[in-house]
Each structure stands twice: as structure tokens, then as C-alpha cells.
Amino acid sequence: VRWVWALGSALPLTVVGLAAVIAAVVQGWLALGVVLAAVTAAGAIGVLVWVRLAWDRWTWAASSDALELRHGVISRRASLVPYHRIQQIDVHRGPLERAFGIARLVLRTASATTDAEIPGIPLDRADTLRHRLLARAGVDDAV
């Protein structure tokens, strides 16, 4: 999942940065090109560090009656979602996630403000986990 996050964040930044560097060099503004290259490199390194920190702080635990998630680099967030409140579990797979064979589980309750997402689950485990969580979900609309 670190690769997915890193590529998803750093790749667009690097592509735009390199395009700007090439444009500056072609125009003959060598100094500007050097500055842009430095900024792009610093940005890419910053993104990689950020991704590493985000991954380190992304934890989740399935207890007997609730799912607990903790994440966040600057603002640290923690969520607790009881299984019986789960209304729906979506499996999301973007292009990068498909390329790396992982998936993201998004848990939905009757509240639109619930923040519960489990990223980076290997595809073969995602479906199993989804079924295990749904097996513990409520049997009615739970509102």
C-alpha cells in the first residue's frame, strides 16, 4: 500500500515538475530549471516521507464487538465502529490498487459522517474480511 500511496501522490508531482524543468531548459532559463528540479526533488522526497509516516500510523484492530481504526500524520484520528452498525461494505480498487493486487474496504453505517476505511488489503483477503465483517453486521436498519 505504501507503493500505491507513494506513486499516487509523488507521480503527478514529479511529472508536472519534470515538465516544468524541461520547459525552463528549452527556453534557456537554466537557473530556473535547476531551482524547479530541486523543488520537484524536495517535494517528491517530502511526499515519500509523508507516505511512510501515514503508513506507520495507519492501524486497525478488530475486537470482539467493534472495529477500531487509527490514522493521521498531522491530525491524528481514531474511529470506533461497532459491527452491528455496519450497513454496507464497499470494496474499492483504483488503477494503482488493481496493479498491486490490493483493495480498500469502506465501511458505511447509517451516519454519513462515519469515517471508516481500511486500505491496502490484499485482494484475496479483502473478500474474506468483508464477509467476516458483514456476518457480524446488524440484521435490521440499526437506526
Add this chain to the structure above:
Amino acid sequence: MTPSDDHARRSPDPPSTTARAPDADLLAIGGGGRRTHVRTLVVSGGIALAGIAFLVLQLFAQMATGQDPDGDRTWGELAPLVVVVVVVIARPVYDTASWFARTYRVLPTELVIDEGILTRHHRVLPYARVQQVDVHQSLMAQVLNLAELRIESAGEGGDTSMRLRLLDRTLADRLRAYILERRGALQSVGSTPTGPPCGATPVGRHDPTSSEATVPTPLLQLDGGQLTVAALTHSSLVVGAPVVVGAGLWVAATLALVGGDLRAGGAVVAVTTVTILAFAALVLGQLYSTVVGQHGYTIGVQGDDLYLRYGLFEVRQLTIPRRRVQQITVVDNPLRRLLGAVSITLHSAAGLGGGQGGATRFEVPLLPRHRVGTFLGELMGDAQLWRAPPLTPRPHAALRRAVVRRTVVLAAAVAPATLAFFPWGLAALAVAALGVPWGRVAHRRAGHAATPVLVVFARGVLHHRLELVPLPRVQSCRTAANPLQRISRLATLHVDVAGDPHAPRLYDLDAATADALLQRLPTPSSGLG
């Protein structure tokens, strides 16, 4: 009203095997698809017909003008008008086709609606999932003795409600009673993992065939005088009027001082007049929406349901099961504090199309503060349960943050003026000092409490808000802590409930307390004590 008034169609389903109520024939329970009342077309086509008549008259007038001696007007110039006429005619045709294509079936466990002219939609709403049922009568519907039935289920999108528009008034009332009765019966049979409803001590099972049960017990009725007080002390006036008047007077004073020729031209008088008119519009608008819009306001209990009726031109009857109330908010403002009054809002989990005024909440516009505890007890069925416990204040570190945050915000707001008018502008920095009392009051007002069945948040400086959430209604919990909060060991606690996009929250709780509440509030066992 007779059953023949609603147009019977094919009967694809076998008859119901459940006991048939005396209203069974009227409701055609388990019967075939039926259409809404044919007079619905009168309502939907009435305005269009008036529009057609107006446009046709205008068309003839244009044609007559087109034949005048100068001969400038031609059929080509009239083409846009013809297009408008065709569009206006198309609307009632479309409405009629939709009416034919739309049928509903009242089954013992669910309501089924089939609709759509080209694309057919088959929608099923199980009674067990009904959040609230409303009977809505517009002025035109009142004249025709019709009503719209709105049935809301939980959710965030627009597809969470079913609307039967329009039924005979008697049929709408009977159908509402039947759906509520079936919902209660089905829920009592099925098990719910959340256990018994919080505070919902049933007054008695609702029976639509009982004349006693169909009459709600009124708990609060507001007359015109009370609604006028509610309008004049509404937050939009308490906050909006000073802003409008203050801005107007400031502009007028500026013009009077530096306007020069403008002053001679009456600009000051014009601005003052506009200010007065804006203030009057604000007051009249609020009076209309409250005194007329909530005319005859009555809230009561009907069986295990809360019942609300209001409106003069648009009459609405809302019904919500007590167990479906997700959150109760008690709010006041400086003017209402002087009068010792508050307003109360009950939030349901219905979709955004339901509830009062298109929202998912019922508002009690005005209530004496000393009656809040008793009223909530009567309304929700358990006085002790809904009595707000003493609040736990926030830690001292939160006071520091409350003062610093507000002082910094005010300083940033006056900084441009300070720089622009330096050195005299430095006097504007005195405004930033207001952040100290502002932060102190905010800190003093904030607090929380958690009983075995309730979580309570209090906050607000101008508007005092008290948010009460039954624990069995908590969907999930969240905490968030930014770096400055982490330095002070503080965190913000959010409690997610269904139906309300703004989760109840309390800023700057002690981090350990917030984490303890995070673990405790949403657990299945917490709300069942």
C-alpha cells in the same frame, strides 16, 4: 370517499393472509395496484392550464399586432411563444401519463410503488424500516380535500422517501395509521441488535382501528401570541437584524461624514430607508414563516409515536416513532435567555427530503426553560432518562486554547486596519483583547456528560446548545487531535448519528477522557442499561 374513487387495476398478488382491519377495503390491503386520486391531475394541471390560457391570449394579441399596417410582426417572431405554449401543454400531458403509469400496492409487510413511463421503477419500502410518515396538504390540496403521504426511511439520498401524491384525505390518514401499526407489529416480532429503544416506554400499542388511539395526546400547543414571540426572538433576527441595521447605519454615517455632494443628493436618506426596509423584510419574513407557517402548532404523543401538526396554508402532520429520534438539541440565544425560553429540535434519521421544512428534524419553536426536563420526559416517555446530568467541564488547558484561538483570530481580522492606518490603527488591536472574555465564556459554557443511556454535549457563547444523544442511537465515534491539541493533551470527540450531516462534537476534551468515551459510547452493551 369510496374505494372506487381510487382506480383499481390488475390484481397480481394473492390476497393477504393476515387479519384484515376494518379499513382493509378502503386501503385494498394485499390487493392490486391502485392509482392516486384522479383529482391529483387537477392540482398538477391547474397552474399549467392557467399558464396556457394566458399564453394563448398573448398569442392572439401578438397575431393581431402582427397584422397591423406596419407589418413588422410575423409568425417567425411568434415562434418562441409557440414553443413556450407547447412546453406548457406538454407538462400536463406528461403528468397525466405519469399518473397512469404510477400505481401503488399496500401489502401487509411493505408498500410497493411501480412508476415510470419509459423506464419502469419498482420500489419496495418495508414497513419495519419506516422512519416517519407525514401527511402534507398544500392550499390547493386542502380545497380539493386531498393530501400527500410521505413515507421516509433512513438514508442520506433522495431515494429514501416514497410519496403518494395525492390521495383522498381520509385515505391518507388511514394509510398513515395502517403503516405505523404494521411497522410497530413487525418491529416487535423482529429482533433488533440495539435492544429496547432508549426512553421509549410505550404508552400503548398503536391501533389504527381504535378511535382512542387515533387521537394524539397533545403535549404542547402554541397560539398566535407564543408563535409571534418565537418569531421575534428567532436566532435569524437576533443575529441578522443587528448585522443589517449595523451595516446600514455604518454606511449612512460614513456617507454623512465624507459624502460631500452625495449627502446633498439624499444618499444618506436612501441608505437609511433601505436599511429600515431590509429590517422590516427580515421581521415580516420571520413572522410569516413562524406565525403562518407553524399556525396551530401541536406536538403530542400517539401510541408510541410522536405527532406534530402545523401550518395554515400548507398543513403538515408528521409522525415519528420515539425510538427513531436520533438526537435532541436544546438551543437558546441572548434574547430568549432574557425571557427564559428555549427551542428544541428533534432529529430523525429520515432522508433529507423528510422532516420539518425539508430537513430531518422537528422543531419546538418555543418552550419555557423550566419545562424542558418535564417536556422531554413526557415526549420521550421517561423523565429520568432524558434529564440532562451535571456537566463535566473541560480541562484547564482547554481554557488556554479557547482564549488564544479567539484572540489570534480577532488580531488577524483587525491586522489589515492596523497596518493601513498605522500608527493610529494600533488602537484596533484592542479588539483582539475581546478574545479573552470570549474564550473564557466559551470555556465556561462547554462541557460533557455521559450516563449509561445518554451522552450530552454543551457549547456556545451567543447560542447555548445542549445536544443529547441516546447511546443506542450512536452509529460510531471519532476523535481527532491536531498538533497543538496534542501538545496540550486535548482532543475533539465526534459522535456520529444517522440523519444529521453535522455530527455532535465537543472540542478540546482531555485526550484520555476522549479516548475513554470513544471506547465506551458506541459499544453494544453501553446503551442497554
